Amino acid sequence: MDAAKSLGAGQTEVPDRIERQSLHEAILTRLRDMIIEGALEPGTRINEGQIGAQLGVSRTPLREAIKYLASEGLVELVPARGAIVKKFTAKEVHDMLVVIKTLESLAAGEACRIATDAQIAAVRVLHDEMMACYARRDRLAYYKLNQQIHSAMVALADNAVLAQVHGQLQNRVKRIRFLGHEGAERWANAVAEHEQMMELLERRDAPALQEIVVAHLTRGWERVREGLVD
Amino acid sequence: MDAAKSLGAGQTEVPDRIERQSLHEAILTRLRDMIIEGALEPGTRINEGQIGAQLGVSRTPLREAIKYLASEGLVELVPARGAIVKKFTAKEVHDMLVVIKTLESLAAGEACRIATDAQIAAVRVLHDEMMACYARRDRLAYYKLNQQIHSAMVALADNAVLAQVHGQLQNRVKRIRFLGHEGAERWANAVAEHEQMMELLERRDAPALQEIVVAHLTRGWERVREGLVD
DNA sequence: AAACCTAATTCTGTATGCAGCATTCAGAAG
């Protein structure tokens, strides 16, 4: 996926390719962020005229971005009525977490098998940073690093498809997870689980790691479930 | 979800809701079929003008459908150069099958746990039909029923997210699988595996079923791998 | 003959316009 990856070690780095980004692409990430961060609440109808004016773009690329988001499952397309931000039922969230759990477990197993020590060390860095955030009770930074760590662990499996699918599901639950302001002791538990996961990854103890990962995400569901209304 | 569902039992059935389908939706399924069936070969650049004229639609809804396909992973978007039908490397196909394997294994376990007898019987019907197709060596019909059975088994897990993700990945490998014209004994093996799977599902023997499912798909990879050039 | 530069053409990306459906609001009937 990365251009730098395919270069020989001794070769001079090719200057970064000019990043060209079409408008619909930019709109896509913008809209996605708006949904994830809650600027567009679930159930909201996306008014193309209004959003388009707000972002200073015409409706055409905006509509294209919306179609993409629909496939990602973040919005729902209703014929002749446009797009509405998808509202997830408790069951749907549960279903997502079941799948995410399975995917991360798979990733964990693969990671233990094929990740390099350097890659694992990189995750350790993130982990330690996250622990620092926990120490000073910085929820937002903790949350962001948490996401990064989960993604990084999945990336260790060296399976682009797995990473893509996981990322897609992760995006859907991001907003919900973020809302889940867990209590002090639940948070402490999550931190302890992460500590274990990190150690098991470094020991490359796949079975134990997978067990913890599954347990961690199962508890994640419990942490989230209370914050759901329906 | 279904309107009929919310009606009292004695009430007269409301006539089916008018099925409306927007143009970009119709184009979407059409394009997807064209890709899966090989009418649009991997690596082909999608010429919007040409395809649009061919389908008798303007570029706008066509482009919207393409964006959707891009998110599904069937098409790749190259800035300022449009969309090209995604070409999968052997590794990518392998990666997909690894994920599919995991998802189907998960589904199998859930299915044993929660599927009703009636639902399992419905799969049995498909299975027997498929066996009839095998008996008369009807490859195309066998292939289609095979897909249906795998999807049906996933559906038994009663997890819409799982089904959606699985379906998406299934779509990506469909064309490749279809190409994989396996030899007689490989085919016989696959059939035997299906026979076992069906029996284990009826016995609700989750562990054994999951094992066979994984083995079946691993062999599926072997069956496919030879047909790949790169 | 091969390579390169330039002009013409094709195609993508975005904006705009228009028709038709959905929603809303006001007025009339019960």
Place this chain on the structure above:
DNA sequence: CTTCTGAATGCTGCATACAGAATTAGGTTT
């Protein structure tokens, strides 16, 4: 006062138009 009907408004869906990038073709030079 409530309910129904119909017009008015707003929005979506699709087509078309236009600007700019990419590709191709052709001609020139080495």
